[in-house]
Amino acid sequence: MTHHAPLPGPRGLLNSLRARVLLAVLVWVGLGIGGIWFSATRVFTKHIEEQYHEELDVHVRELAGLVKIGPGEHIELTRPLSDPRYLVPLSGFYWQVSVDRGMILRSASMTRGALDEDVAHGPVIVHRLDNGPTGPAITYGLIRKSPSGRDIHFVIATDQRLLDETIARFTRELTLWLLALAVALVATGVFIVVFGFRPLDRLAQATSRLRAGTTARLDGHYPVEIAPLVDDLNAYIAHNTAIVDRARVQAGNLAHALRTPLAVITDEAERLAQDRGTSAPAAVLLEQTRLMAQQIEYQLARARSAAGSGAPGAISRLSDVLAPILSAMRRLHPDKRFDLVNHAGPEAAWPVDPVDLSELLSNLIDNAGKWSESRVQLVIGEDGSVRVIDDGPGLAVGDIARAFEIGSRFDPGKPGSGLGLAIAHDIATAYGLSLTLENRPSPAHGLVVQLRARGPTDP
Ligand SMILES: Nc1ncnc2c1ncn2[C@@H]1O[C@H](COP(=O)(O)OP(=O)(O)OP(=O)(O)O)[C@@H](O)[C@H]1O
Ligand SMILES: [Mg+2]
Incomplete structure (x- = not known):
């Protein structure tokens, strides 16, 4: 009476409602978390880049405002830039002011290297990625004219690395948080599947109790979604049992009703058998009535039996x-x-x-x-x-x-x-x-x- 379930192949796995819902939860969580990760990093990167550029823009203007041009294109700063990072050697924040084919001033941070003054093209600030003293740098430039008409180039550079590091730090932290969230969501999903499918387990147990004959109907309370199905099944079982019972009673009645007439016929045949002239047909009659009696006994035994009634329990x-x-x-x-x-x-x-x-x-x-x-x-x-x-x-x-x-x-x-x-x-x-x-x-x-x-x- 053991039932051998087929080994779960790839199709067998999808044959399980639990596996299907679990797969759906995994896809859903994956899409949700992936989507959040993608959009959050995009938005943050854009935001932080904008902030960077705005800051550098301000720094170029400040630099231009601080430079005093003396006679003979002698340039000097009236005071240091307000951002102290321009004072720390190789900090990644640099500025440079140069007079066309003339004097050059550099920030204290720039203990080596030079910035390309060609970044500055005109009075409008432009920027591009360039090579700075400590690797690729976002470079800003603008040109002002000296009183004698010579170009003065103002250039500010910030290492690209600093921007990249900020973004990488954010991305790393965000990824960790989202991974933790994904784990929590999947765990909740597993709980939902286990909890949500419990009534089906109970239904399966009730079905095997029914099959084993310990109950006569599917017992237990079920959620509204499957309760009608269970009720229908129970009604069907009851209906079936009633039909079979009725059929058994009818078969029994019929066999019983035939018994007496058969006994009379057998009696008569036995009487005829005594008579020489009718003994041959009487033998045929007797043999046939014996067969009929056998069938009647057999059908009566079957009708007595509860086996066919399908009444479990x-x-x-x-x-x-x-x-x-x-x-x-x-x-x-x-x-x-x-x-x-x-x-x-x-x-x-x-x-x-x-x-x-x-x-x-x-x-x-x-x-x-x-x-x-x-x-x-x-x-x-x-x-x-x-x-x-x-x-x-x-x-x-x-x-x-x-x-x-x-x-x-x-x-x-x-x-x-x-x-x-x-x-x-x-x-x-x-x-x-x-x-x-x-x-x-x-x-x-x-x-x-x-x-x-x-x-x-x-x-
Ligand atoms: N234990 C046994 N040893 C030897 N023969 C057997 C045994 N059981 C059954 N048989 C044989 O099988 C036949 C059928 O058995 P069955 O029980 O169906 O009928 P029965 O015993 O002859 O009659 P009934 O059981 O209806 O009174 C028997 O007539 C007998 O020949
Ligand atoms: Mg026997």
């Missing part, structure tokens, strides 16, 4: 069912010994209606009692399987194959109607159990009848 303890059967059999076959060995413990039970299980087992044990020489053994295996072993003649191989057919009898020496095994097999099949016949291996003789749960390899 039954459970029978083997020891409870076997005790009365054994005492009846000991009275029925007083010259035979009946032994019971239980390896499964007193609690061993089958999800089968007790009346059905009793009918099934008594047919098997009765046969063993009828055909055994002296002893019948009943063995309940650890897995709950039941074996009925006798020490009789056993069956020919060809007979084993036909033994479950209605009316099959191979030993006219013993009484019987050939229905016992057919009914037992019917009940077993209805409950999904496997019933098999097998001769005992020689030198022992006799038949082994085994009843067990249908394994995955059974036909």
Whole structure:
């Protein structure tokens, strides 16, 4: 009764609602966090660059305002620039003022190198990326005319590295925060999936309880989304049970109603058989009525059985069912010994209606009692399987194959109607159990009848 789930392949994985929702959460979180990361770094970079350029713009103007041009194009600063970084050697902040083919002033920070004065083209500030004393630098320049008409170049440079470092620091910090946020979101997603799908787990458990026969309907409370489905299923199960019950009652009634007329016909045929002139057709009548009676008994037995009713919820303890059967059999076959060995413990039970299980087992044990020489053994295996072993003649191989057919009898020496095994097999099949016949291996003789749960390899 084990169900083998297929191994989850790539398609099998998407076959799971949980996997689907989890995948959706991952994609969603990935897109969201990725989108935030991309736009935040973009906005920050743009903002910080603008701020940088504005600052340098102000510095060029300040520089131009601070330079005093004396006679003979002698230039000097009236006071240092307000930003102290121009005083720290190789700080990355530099300025330079130069007179066309004349005097050059440089910031204290510029202990080496020179700035290209050509950056300054005219009275409007221009900027470009240039080589500074300490690597690539964002360079700003502007030209003013001296009183004598010569060009004076004002140039300010800031290392590109400083801007890049600020942006990199921000990006690093932002990435860490967003990663932590992503982890928290995915964890929440997993929680949502587990929490949200719990009712489906309960439904699966209720279904297996229904299948195992411990309940007759899908029990439990379910969320509004699946409650209608569960209600519909329960209504369907109830409806089905009612239909099958009705059919069983009708079949039983019909078989029962036919019994009396059949008995009358049989009586009449027996009377005719006494008469020489009608004995031949009477024999035909008798044989046919015997067959009819056999069918009627069989159908009545089936109608009695709860097996086909699909009414789940039954459970029978083997020891409870076997005790009365054994005492009846000991009275029925007083010259035979009946032994019971239980390896499964007193609690061993089958999800089968007790009346059905009793009918099934008594047919098997009765046969063993009828055909055994002296002893019948009943063995309940650890897995709950039941074996009925006798020490009789056993069956020919060809007979084993036909033994479950209605009316099959191979030993006219013993009484019987050939229905016992057919009914037992019917009940077993209805409950999904496997019933098999097998001769005992020689030198022992006799038949082994085994009843067990249908394994995955059974036909
Ligand atoms: N334990 C057994 N040993 C030998 N033969 C058996 C055994 N059980 C069944 N058989 C054979 O299988 C036939 C069918 O068995 P089944 O129980 O269906 O019918 P029956 O016992 O003859 O009649 P009924 O059970 O209806 O009273 C029997 O007639 C008998 O020939
Ligand atoms: Mg029998």
